[in-house]
Amino acid sequence: MLSKRMLFSVFMASPLMAGSSLSAFAGIGSVGWMQQANVVEGIVTDVNGEPVIGASVVVKGMSNGTITDLDGKFSLPDAQGVLVISYIGYKTQEVVLDGQKHLKVMMEEDSKALDEVVVVGYGTQRKSDLTGSVTTIKSKDISGIRGGNAGEALQGKSGLTVVTSGAPGATPTVRIRGIGTDGDATPVYVVDGVMTNNIDFLNPKDIESMNVLKDASATAIYGSRGANGVIMVTTKRGESGKPVVSYSGSEGFQYIIDNYDVCNGSEYARLMNIVAQNSGQEQPYGNPSGYGKGTDWLGExxxxxxxxxxxxxxxxxxxxxxxxxxxxxxxxxxxxxxxxxxxxxxxxxxxxxxxxxxxxxxxxxxxxxxxxxxxxxxxxxxxxxxxxxxxxxxxxxxxxxxxxxxxxxxxxxxxxxxxxxxxxxxxxxxxxxxxxxxxxxxxxxxxxxxxxxxxxxxxxxxxxxxxxxxxxxxxxxxxxxxxxxxxxxxxxxxxxxxxxxxxxxxxxxxxxxx
Structure with a gap:
């Protein structure tokens, strides 16, 4: 049996900054065909028997997976162990595979997630009432970052591409829907109701939540300024009760975990001799092995x-x-x-x-x-x-x-x-x-x-x-x-x-x- 569908993800990391990623994204694409073995087929429905379209089906602890089609069906090769089925607004299901080849999985709504209130435009809504695509980042996720810019908390979130140079104080480049038609793809930030072009002035620990509004229905209130998406930022507020004093502090260090694999002095001299020889010129270096390691420019x-x-x-x-x-x-x-x-x-x-x-x-x-x-x-x-x-x-x-x-x-x-x-x-x-x-x-x-x-x-x-x-x-x-x-x-x-x-x-x- 042949298949042309699988789930894959790509993560690129910069060797210059420990713990600082350049970009992260995930997508669905055609990656050719493969001979399938241990094929597991199934259908995913809700409690009413309606198919759940686009549900994620992956093998727990593995990278191979797929999504359900328009009929809620899926086919996954080389499946063994435990299948994890997930979809936004539904409780994640884990199915232990014990030799069965045909599955029927019924997913229940996650009422807690659907009742969660998010900030959209001029007001708030429950997630279950939203027709637009919204990604929410909570305070605990934001306060855990070790950078100076709260935008780094958006790295790795679905539908977002975040690139940072790693330089001290650098503002990450955030892209919600790729490159804009007018050449400027920067999203609009709205901090406690006030629009701005960046949030590099905010202390990440002051932020209660960040809601990323991605599509037209979520950003319509902002007109053309919301064309590249809107990031709603809500800062922390006090609650009735006795005064609460909080302190947080951290000291850390950064270092290069891996160098680029470039030529040392001897290897470079040898390669330059080969280039000269192929060009019919005299070799510039008589004893390549005698040049040693040479200059490590990144280390310098x-x-x-x-x-x-x-x-x-x-x-x-x-x-x-x-x-x-x-x-x-x-x-x-x-x-x-x-x-x-x-x-x-x-x-x-x-x-x-x-x-x-x-x-x-x-x-x-x-x-x-x-x-x-x-x-x-x-x-x-x-x-x-x-x-x-x-x-x-x-x-x-x-x-x-x-x-x-x-x-x-x-x-x-x-x-x-x-x-x-x-x-x-x-x-x-x-x-x-x-x-x-x-x-x-x-x-x-x-x-x-x-x-x-x-x-x-x-x-x-x-x-x-x-x-x-x-x-x-x-x-x-x-x-x-x-x-x-x-x-x-x-x-x-x-x-x-x-x-x-x-x-x-x-x-x-x-x-x-x-």
Whole structure:
């Protein structure tokens, strides 16, 4: 029996940063055909006997698997042990294979998952009421990351591609639906109701949840700005009760777990002799074995990095006020030489109950960051992989050496020459809001949000001429740049949300937004 369908996944990891992945994605595709053995066939239905389309069927602990077709049927070769059948909104089933070749699996709805409330657009909905595709990341998943940017928590989630350079303070590139038609595929971030273009100012430990809205029905409220998807971020709030003081701290290190397999000095000399011989030229190296290991370019420009992450928060509340106040500090020395990043964050989320129907509140965040050194990972790695190991970073006089051709830069010199770069940023982000329940089910809400950024960067460079084309500076230069950005957003919404008997608001005309 022949098959052209199987489930597969691909995961790429960067050897430059321990625990930092470049991208992760999964998909269904044709991978040719194979002769099947121990074929197990079956059908997956719900409690009403309706087929479950697209359910995942995999062998537990193995990589081989498939999905159910339009009739809920599947066929899986080389199946033995335990089958795991899963689908969003249903309880995962495990079936022990004991020689049977034909299965019928009935899946039950996971009411707990379906009743979970997620943030979408102007409000919240139950997962069971959603028609759009939403991925939810909870606080425990976000706080477990060891990077400085909360966007790293999105890595490995279904339908998302997250790429990070690994540089200290680097903002991950997040793609929800591939490359956008206008060339900009960056999704919109909405933090506590305020739209922004990134969340590098947030302390990951301040985030309660992140909901990724992927398709048109979930992002329609944002119009064209939601074309690349929307990431809804909700920060932590206080709850009624005694004050709770929380502290979290971690110290870690980063190092290269595996080097690139490139030629050492002797191997490079031998290869260059072969190239010259094939070209009819004289061999440039008389004794290739005498050149030894040569220069390890990656080892010359990297080090063992470390991270420091501490946060202190106080939360609580009463009948009239809920509060959550936090302060955090993050520091990272990168594995690239002469690169580092540190950030202080302060957040105050308060809610005041003025009466039974009127509430006001604010979600305010201040972040002060400092980035030392900078690098172009593409330029650096191109030289690391193509640079001759027979060249040293510096000559005996301490001058920087050029590479074997003009298209490459000296990567060690590049990091050293950019050590004087500094970028300071102060960012204030937040909103103040008020809500009034006019009558039962009818609520008016107003919110005024501000995203204010002040940036200052400078760099001092001396005279050098390593490579006239790509690595030179003819005079002593000092660069200084100021940036000031200010964005505000005022939203006013009127929401009518009522429950009639056992009918939810989504089963009858009862909810609208103005």
């Amino acid at each position: 420009m990297t080090r063992n990095g470390w991270t420091r992450d501490h946060q202190l928060s106080v939360s609580g509340g009463s009948e009239s006020v809920n509060y959550n106040v936090s302060a955090g500090y993050f520091k990272q020395n990168g594995v690239w030489e002469n690169t580092s990043y540190d950030r202080w964050t302060f957040r105050i989320n308060n809610e005041y109950k003025l009466s039974k129907s009127i509430r006001i509140g604010h979600n305010l965040n201040l972040a002060v960051s400092n980035n030392d050194g900078r690098s172009d990972s593409y330029r650096l790695m191109r030289s690391v992989l193509s640079g001759s190991p027979l060249i040293t970073p510096q000559n005996e006089q301490g001058e920087w050496n050029s590479m074997q051709n003009g298209d490459l830069i000296n990567p060690v010199a590049e990091l050293a020459l950019n050590a004087g770069y500094n970028n300071k940023r102060i960012r204030f982000f937040g909103n103040v809001w008020g809500s009034w329940e006019i009558v039962k089910g009818l609520t008016f809400r107003t919110s005024y949000g501000v995203d204010w950024l002040h940036g200052y960067e400078h760099q001092l460079k001396g005279i050098y001429n390593i490579n006239p084309s790509h690595q030179s500076n003819s005079s002593n230069t000092f660069m200084e740049n100021y940036a000031l950005e200010n964005t505000w957003l005022w939203e006013n919404t009127l929401t009518y949300d009522r429950l009639w008997g056992e009918h939810s608001p989504f089963e009858c005309p009862g909810r609208f937004y103005v």
